[in-house]
Amino acid sequence: MKKIETNKAPGAIGPYSQGMTACKLVFTSGQIPLDPDTGAIVGETIEEQSEQVLKNLQAVLEVGGAALETVIKTTCFLSDMGNFAAFNGVYAKYFKGDCPARSCVAVKTLPKNVLVEVEAIAEIL
Numbered sequence: 079m080k081k082i083e084t085n086k087a088p089g090a091i092g093p094y095s096q097g098m099t100a101c102k103l104v105f106t107s108g109q110i111p112l113d114p115d116t117g118a119i120v121g122e123t124i125e126e127q128s129e130q131v132l133k134n135l136q137a138v139l140e141v142g143g144a145a146l147e148t149v150i151k152t153t154c155f156l157s158d159m160g161n162f163a164a165f166n167g168v169y170a171k172y173f174k175g176d177c178p179a180r181s182c183v184a185v186k187t188l189p190k191n192v193l194v195e196v197e198a199i200a201e202i203l
Contacts (some may be wrong), residue, residue, distance in 0.1 A: 086137035088112035090153060091189065097138045102202045104142035108155065108195040109134040110188065119190060124161040128168035135196055136172070144200035149178040155196045156193040159184040 082097035087109065090096060097106040111120045111130035114137070120130040136146055152173075156165060162182065178198070188195050 082106075082138055082142045084137055084141040086114055086141070087134040088114050088117060097142050098193075099142050099181065099202060103113065103150075104144040104198075104200045105133060106135060106138045106142075106198045106200075108153075108197040109138065110192045110195045111188075119192060124156075124164045124193050125168050128165050131194050131196050132168065132172045135198055139198065139200050142200070143175055143202040145203060146172055146200075148203060149173070149198045149200040150201060151199045152180045153197050154180060154182040155185050157185065157186060157188055157191075157193045161193060 079097055079100045082099065082104070084096060086166070087096055090107065094107050097104055109131050111127035112118065112134070113120050113130070116133065121127045139145055139149070156162065192203045
């Protein structure tokens, strides 16, 4: 196992790592829409926040030796299922062709009261 660390995605705000590699796989922690440089929440809309989340996810995957194209499974957390269609619109720009398996659930509250969080499992290139 190897811990993934990058300044291109927000640092962990608790007792966890940005991601881990094991058995030729990358497991990311959930990414929320924080600016990696300032730690500030990026965007107010689901579209803006989803863009930042997926950029952060991509950064962690790349440092771990994977890519969006090698993602096997994502788990997506929305603060409001009413944002599902808008979230899908952004998600589809990042995952094309053979999309990964996915779970998408609404939760009561996300860290820092953001609108979206995404985690992934990917194959190392």
